[in-house]
Amino acid sequence: MTALKKIYQSLITKWQAITEYRFFLPAFFIVGLLFCIVVSCFDLMDQYIQLILMYIGINIILTVSLNLINGYMGEFSVGHAGFMAIGAYIASLLTIGVFPQSSGSFFFPLAVLAGGIGAALIGFLVAIPSFKTRGDYLAIVTLAFGMIVKSIIENIDAIGGPRGLLGMDKLSTLPWVFFWTALSVWIIRNLVYSNFGRGVLSIREDEIASDLMSVNTRQVKVIVFVVSSFFAGIAGGLFAHVLQYINPRMFDIIKSTDILIMVYLGGIGSIAGSILGAVIYTVLLEVLRPLGVWRMVFMPLMLVLLMIYRPRGIMGLRESRLFTPISDLLSMKFHRQKKEADNASS
Amino acid sequence: MIYILQQALNALQLGSIYALIALGYTMVYGILTMINFAHGDLFMVGAFFCFLIAVYLKLSFVPTLLLSMLGVASLGVIIERFAYKPLRNAPRVSAIITALGVGLFLENFTLALSPYPQHIPTLINSTTWNLGGVSVSSLQIIIIVLSLALMFILDFIVQRTKVGMAMRAISWDKTIVPLMGVPVNKIISLTFAIGTGLGGAAGVMYGLAYPVIDPYMGIMVGWKAFISAVVGGIGNIRGAMIGGFILGSVEIMVAAFLPSTYRDVVSFALLLILLIFRPYGILGKPHPQKV
Numbered sequence: 001m002t003a004l005k006k007i008y009q010s011l012i013t014k015w016q017a018i019t020e021y022r023f024f025l026p027a028f029f030i031v032g033l034l035f036c037i038v039v040s041c042f043d044l045m046d047q048y049i050q051l052i053l054m055y056i057g058i059n060i061i062l063t064v065s066l067n068l069i070n071g072y073m074g075e076f077s078v079g080h081a082g083f084m085a086i087g088a089y090i091a092s093l094l095t096i097g098v099f100p101q102s103s104g105s106f107f108f109p110l111a112v113l114a115g116g117i118g119a120a121l122i123g124f125l126v127a128i129p130s131f132k133t134r135g136d137y138l139a140i141v142t143l144a145f146g147m148i149v150k151s152i153i154e155n156i157d158a159i160g161g162p163r164g165l166l167g168m169d170k171l172s173t174l175p176w177v178f179f180w181t182a183l184s185v186w187i188i189r190n191l192v193y194s195n196f197g198r199g200v201l202s203i204r205e206d207e208i209a210s211d212l213m214s215v216n217t218r219q220v221k222v223i224v225f226v227v228s229s230f231f232a233g234i235a236g237g238l239f240a241h242v243l244q245y246i247n248p249r250m251f252d253i254i255k256s257t258d259i260l261i262m263v264y265l266g267g268i269g270s271i272a273g274s275i276l277g278a279v280i281y282t283v284l285l286e287v288l289r290p291l292g293v294w295r296m297v298f299m300p301l302m303l304v305l306l307m308i309y310r311p312r313g314i315m316g317l318r319e320s321r322l323f324t325p326i327s328d329l330l331s332m333k334f335h336r337q338k339k340e341a342d343n344a345s346s
Numbered sequence: 347m348i349y350i351l352q353q354a355l356n357a358l359q360l361g362s363i364y365a366l367i368a369l370g371y372t373m374v375y376g377i378l379t380m381i382n383f384a385h386g387d388l389f390m391v392g393a394f395f396c397f398l399i400a401v402y403l404k405l406s407f408v409p410t411l412l413l414s415m416l417g418v419a420s421l422g423v424i425i426e427r428f429a430y431k432p433l434r435n436a437p438r439v440s441a442i443i444t445a446l447g448v449g450l451f452l453e454n455f456t457l458a459l460s461p462y463p464q465h466i467p468t469l470i471n472s473t474t475w476n477l478g479g480v481s482v483s484s485l486q487i488i489i490i491v492l493s494l495a496l497m498f499i500l501d502f503i504v505q506r507t508k509v510g511m512a513m514r515a516i517s518w519d520k521t522i523v524p525l526m527g528v529p530v531n532k533i534i535s536l537t538f539a540i541g542t543g544l545g546g547a548a549g550v551m552y553g554l555a556y557p558v559i560d561p562y563m564g565i566m567v568g569w570k571a572f573i574s575a576v577v578g579g580i581g582n583i584r585g586a587m588i589g590g591f592i593l594g595s596v597e598i599m600v601a602a603f604l605p606s607t608y609r610d611v612v613s614f615a616l617l618l619i620l621l622i623f624r625p626y627g628i629l630g631k632p633h634p635q636k637v
Contacts, residue, residue, distance in 0.1 A: 070439070076439060076442070129618070129621075129622050132622075132625055137621070137625060139381070140573070140576050140617075140621065141618060141621065143569065143572075143573075144573065144614040144615075144617050144618055145614075145618075147569070147610055147614050148610070148611055148614045148615060148618075150610075151607070151608070151610040151611040151614075152611055154607060155605075155607050155608060155611065253565065253569065254565075257446055257450065260443065260446065261443070261446070261447070264439070264440070264443045268439070293454065293457055293458040293461070294458055296450070296454035296457070296458075297451060297454045297455050297458055299450070300446075300447040300448070300449075300450035300451040300454065301447075301451055303443070303444075303446075303447035303450075304429055304444050304447040304448060304451065307433065307436075307440045307441075307443055307444040307447065308429070308432045308433060308444070311433060311436035311437060311440035312437070312440070
């Protein structure tokens with residue numbers, strides 16, 4: 001027992017040392033990207049596992065971006081799949097129709113980006129009227145928005161209507177998904193710890209107080225909503241090119257519920273939590289596949305139990321050291337040492 | 347003209363079903379300020395209870411309706427007791443997520459038990475009358491009259507009885523009311539029982555009107571009923587009834603004059619437009635945030 005404790009202690013100190021090392025995350029990014037490129041070029045991994053990894057990446061993007069609204073800002077949005085659908089359709093239409101098929105892989109990032117920008121524009125249109133009042137208003141508006149997007153796509157025959165859209169090449173490869181995932185996590189993490197991000201957090205804690213502290217709450221909310229829908233659009237573009245087939249029913253309310261579950265499973269207001277939530281949910285769904293229909297019975301049951309015994313999710317409102325800024329870590333360390341010194345002297 | 351009258355009758359039928367479900371949303375919201383997203387699935391469970399009772403017990407319409415309402419009401423109370431009560435002091439969002447989880451559980455559990463759509467046998471031998479060109483079936487009349495009767499009973503309970511007074515008091519102020527000797531837990535359970543029982547009744551009627559039922563039927567109908575509750579002003583019981591009839595008429599009229607695939611787009615767009623001008627619904631009152 002004591003031996004185990006010792007090992008745990010030494011691991012903790014090592015972990016602290018690693019997280020205080022400035023270049024750990026960039027190094028992790030480069031190594032991971034190289035690893036993904038090597039794996040997908042030389043086909044070192046089972047195709048099925050690669051597919052699961054790509055799904056995990058896409059789900060991480062979705063979860064982290066929804067966490068920005070639901071976790072950090074404390075609003076309740078339920079229409080994330082709608083933005084995903086917009087991104088997926090724009091990106092697929094671009095790669096099928098506009099960009100030359102032969103050099104599709106060069107234009108793929110542009111297509112994904114365009115999908116994100118399209119989703120962000122629509123997000124802007126939704127956000128302007130949604131933040132007139134607080135509370136469940138946003139939930140209702142985004143709910144209606146998700147259903148409107150689905151019905152509109154079903155009614156446009158030129159993009160396949162209810163039959164769906166197919167003919168995309170398999171352009172989403174493991175390195176691309178890794179790149180976009182890392183990029184979105186990086187951007188959202190920096191956004192949260194920026195000056196602007198503090199404003200976002202203050203809205204969650206007390207909107208009136210933050211208004212009095214000269215945070216332009218309306219503007220901050222709109223910007224956060226636009227950023228979040230941008231990343232949902234990007235995830236949609238990637239998703240369409242993994243599956244090579246999309247139809248409007250994929251992006252209905254059940255998909256939005258899935259994303260919500262990942263956010264609240266991992267814990268609100270935590271990037272590490274979102275990543276954990278997306279990974280656990282995606283992997284569990286795959287591992288439990290032999291159970292057939294019953295796995296879909298156990299997943300919600302687990303969610304309910306989790307909510308009853310840990311209402312904030314796995315990492316609720318706590319952040320892994322990996323994603324906290326170095327300055328915060330150092331000041332935390334300084335205060336801890338000072339406290340220990342005080343205790344020792346007294 | 348006759349066409350419009352005919353559609354108005356259909357609208358009344360659909361609207362009364364929406365209104366019954368919307369009442370469940372609005373009652374739970376009024377008393378707990380929580381959106382019970384599992385309510386649409388309780389409606390689905392009501393239709394499945396109706397199917398089970400009609401096929402295996404071979405009862406007639408009235409006992410089937412009462413038994414289904416009773417079954418769904420007890421299910422609602424059990425869900426409240428085991429899933430929502432532990433979260434009463436947790437952040438509101440956890441309760442909403444729990445409700446989503448309970449809804450998914452009900453859907454998938456029913457799906458695991460009955461993978462194929464089921465067909466409810468005819469419980470009422472419907473006769474169709476022709477009133478000056480408008481065809482009226484006795485089933486439609488029964489659905490409309492029964493739902494109106496249920497709504498009037500509910501309105502009577504809430505406005506005129508002691509229990510109803512307790513419900514209104516709890517939704518007014520949750521901290522003072524227990525000090526006045528109101529058994530809060532019992533009243534909340536009763537609210538859940540009544541609200542989900544009405545949902546179960548709506549499930550039975552929906553099953554009789556559109557006899558093919560499947561485990562996912564509750565999602566769309568449930569969300570639409572929720573939107574009716576919002577249109578009427580969530581938390582307001584009369585508002586939920588009005589909202590249900592409004593949404594039912596809009597849907598039927600859109601389907602009557604436009605291609606029916608535009609039904610959802612138009613009804614949700616109308617919801618958004620309404621919310622821009624009246625953010626608290628038709629009968630809802632704004633509750634400004636106090637510092």
